Amino acid sequence: MATISSAPAPGMQQIDLSKLNLPQLAQLKQQLDQELNVFQDSLQTLKMAQGKFVESGESVDKLTPETKGKTILVPLTESMYVPGTIADSENVIIDIGTGYYAQKDIDGARDYFKRKVQFVTEQMEKIQMMGIEKSKAREAICMMMEMKLQAQAQAQGQGQALKATRS
Amino acid sequence: MAEEIQKKLQKELEVLSGVQKEYHKAVAQKQQLDSQLNENKAVKEELMLLKKDAEVFKLIGPVLVKQDLEDARQNVAKRMEYISKEIKRTDNHIAGLENKQESLQENLNKLRNDLGKLKIKA
Numbered sequence: 001m002a003t004i005s006s007a008p009a010p011g012m013q014q015i016d017l018s019k020l021n022l023p024q025l026a027q028l029k030q031q032l033d034q035e036l037n038v039f040q041d042s043l044q045t046l047k048m049a050q051g052k053f054v055e056s057g058e059s060v061d062k063l064t065p066e067t068k069g070k071t072i073l074v075p076l077t078e079s080m081y082v083p084g085t086i087a088d089s090e091n092v093i094i095d096i097g098t099g100y101y102a103q104k105d106i107d108g109a110r111d112y113f114k115r116k117v118q119f120v121t122e123q124m125e126k127i128q129m130m131g132i133e134k135s136k137a138r139e140a141i142c143m144m145m146e147m148k149l150q151a152q153a154q155a156q157g158q159g160q161a162l163k164a165t166r167s
Numbered sequence: 168m169a170e171e172i173q174k175k176l177q178k179e180l181e182v183l184s185g186v187q188k189e190y191h192k193a194v195a196q197k198q199q200l201d202s203q204l205n206e207n208k209a210v211k212e213e214l215m216l217l218k219k220d221a222e223v224f225k226l227i228g229p230v231l232v233k234q235d236l237e238d239a240r241q242n243v244a245k246r247m248e249y250i251s252k253e254i255k256r257t258d259n260h261i262a263g264l265e266n267k268q269e270s271l272q273e274n275l276n277k278l279r280n281d282l283g284k285l286k287i288k289a
Contacts, residue, residue, distance in 0.1 A: 096213040
């Protein structure tokens with residue numbers, strides 16, 4: 001339990017926590033806290049992206065051949081709409097990133113959003129796994145700090161007791 | 168003598184903090200480039216998946232302009248090449264700054280030691 005692996009990256013290193021002193025442990029803990037925060041933020045962002053892809057995928061499902069020629073309200077701004085008709089219910093144009101848009105048919109679009117949701121979900125799982133690892137490391141560090149603090153307190157207590165008996 | 172070292176120490180500290188600032192900037196830049204590369208990778212994959220006759224548009228300002236698929240593929244590939252080069256350059260920059268930081272730190276430690284010794288003597 002005393003040895004934990006930190007940083008699963010290439011620079012993988014085993015650190016014996018019991019050999020570190022208190023300030024070093026505190027610093028390590030702070031570093032882990034920071035990393036955990038970054039993970040949390042990333043998860044939040046990914047969740048939002050996931051939600052957008054799911055929503056878009058659902059919208060694609062609503063675009064059936066029967067919807068052709070039907071009227072819809074097109075948002076010009078968030079609060080202003082103009083009526084329009086669906087001219088093409090077989091194709092949609094998708095933002096694929098970095099300013100590029102591609103035309104896809106309904107099946108292609110459905111497939112695209114499915115893939116994207118899967119990709120984002122995989123990333124989230126990866127981050128969650130890493131987060132669990134880091135949390136474990138953090139816990140181990142907290143325990144070690146606790147132990148060291150207690151040992152220190154005890155040593156001080158004994159020192160004072162010794163002084164007391166001398167005087 | 169002690170004052171002289173103190174002054175030197177101050178100066179070195181200033182240099183170190185400057186280097187550290189530059190280092191953080193370089194790291195942030197690298198992260199940005201990394202995410203750009205990833206986005207371009209995703210776009211390239213998507214372009215590769217498209218059928219030959221698929222229509223591709225590029226967003227220029229507020230309008231979508233139709234683009235040739237082959238052109239788009241090449242454009243993204245070129246961009247990725249450029250970003251990869253930039254990443255390499257930034258990596259080298261970061262490595263150089265790391266070395267600089269280390270040597271400065273060593274220097275600082277030496278100066279601190281000297282100062283400590285002088286204080287003990289005094």
